[in-house]
Amino acid sequence: MSLIIAYIGKKGCVMASDKRKIAYFGNKDNLAQLEDELYAGKITSEEELTNRAQELDIQIKLSSDGNKISTIDDVVRGEVSSKGAFETKRKRIYGTTNGYQIIELIGSNITSKNSGEKAIIIFGNKYAKAEAEKLISKKWKSSLSLKYMGDIFAEIIKEISKSTPTVGGEVDVLLKQPQYTPQEAQKHLDEIIETDVKLLSKFRQKLQNDLIEKSREIELASKIIDEGSVGKVINVDGKMLEVKLNDKTVAYDGNWKELAGPNENVIMFTESDDVKVGDEVVIEGEDLCLKKDKSSLKCNIILCNA
Template sequence: MSLIMSYVGSNGCVIAGDKRRIGFLGDKEKREKLEEDLYSGIIKTDEELIKRAGALQISLKITDDAEKVRVIDDNVVVGEVAFKTPFEARRKRIYAATNGYIIVELIGSNIDKMQDGDSSIIVFGNKITKKMANEHLQKHWKSKINLKDVAEIFKKVMEEVASKTPSVGKKYDIFIKHSNLDKKESQRILREAVVVDVKKLQEWRENLKKEQMEVSKTIEFASKIINEGEIGKVKSIDGNKLKIILNKDIQAFDVEWNLVAEPGNLIEMNIDDPSTVEVGDMAVIENENLCIRRTKSTLQCEVILCKADK
């Protein structure tokens, strides 16, 4: 769902990228049929795409706020297209500066392939968008051209391609960078930028993985939280503090889901009026209220009470 165009010359570089993303929800075979129609050029407008998706019973989520091109320092611009395989996300990036570029292909956050060059026009996109873009670039290109001219041509090409296929949106970003770099210095700066940028991606993916694991863990443990039933008996009373011995099917966790008490262990609870509790009383949850069964006196604790694994 992308069109990214980059120009690398001796006086600077220009990069442009559309902002469209399309999500397909529905039967796998029907999704693939819709994508085939879209990328072949049969579908030419947003309206035709929505109509065809409806006929195939596919739900669409179309947005035009993706950041596919960006500036990462005073000299380097980056463009990225991404797609998913059944096993892993793949990315293809171009890092461009004056007198140089590096194309990097990543599997997950690991570099799979790299190639470099010193001057070129490079187009990323699906089959139909690349074909259209190259045709329009040839039509508008001039023999003598400056960076401002290149930017204007890229704008025209973006608009022309967006008018013929909904796989490219009408919104786009474009950046121009002027800098005095020779070919050797350009490659040095680009390689440093790649290393830093890929490291950030690796850190982002690690953090995302941890967040997903935490969400999964929370969902798993949330299903075990007690909202009704016996918790355990009062073992001792010390002012407002009670020691409760947990039943054989109850365990306790802290807010980060670390186990703090197993069945049969003691946990501490607080009670406002200790005169309403006796040793041997049963602590229960009734109507989602933690209390002493005999007197209905409310209890407070700083742990999460859950069913123990069998």
């Protein structure tokens, strides 16, 4: 759900994009039908989209905060993407003076790549692209300055947003005008893309690691003991108790790092003056206490089933 318009040539590169984002939730077949109607221009407003989505039992979320274009050094980059069940597909254009490259990625792997020296390039759905091409043919002239081209692209995007909810009325415009020959431009783009895709790969790996860690935390949290025995007191030193965990209990810190396994010792604290070696430590009603008199205990650990 994007519209990006870019000019690349001897004057430099200017790129404009809307900021519309649409998230869908619902039946896959109904979603495909809704998208077909959107891309064909049959749905012309946000109200129509909302009503049609309700008819198809599809939940949608519209927003206008998507940043689809950015600058990297003296290159402008635009990206459209779609998220599948397992991977995100991306299509990117990198533009600078006298050169551009378009790449397609699945995850962080480049699946196709093409390049050129000068062009007007449009990323968008079938309807939005067709409308943009019509308006560009009416308004664009090669004699225009780069800044004025950007203004025209912004006007075109805003005009198209009035006839389709797939394009938003909020617009970003970026331009770069370095001095490059066509050969220098392609060499520079190669370097920029190589670095950018490596950063994407690192970001995806971090995201994957974060998801794995979050899944682990959720799994461990589901094992937190809220009822039952956890161990026995083996040493009393004033208000500080040394407790040996039973063979079914593990202790973690607040970051889910294991501190003590089954049959290992942990430290707890009490306000009671009547604690004896051998007293059983339990959790009752989510409260940590001594079984014999329900006197409260405190500790800076999380107790879970092993």
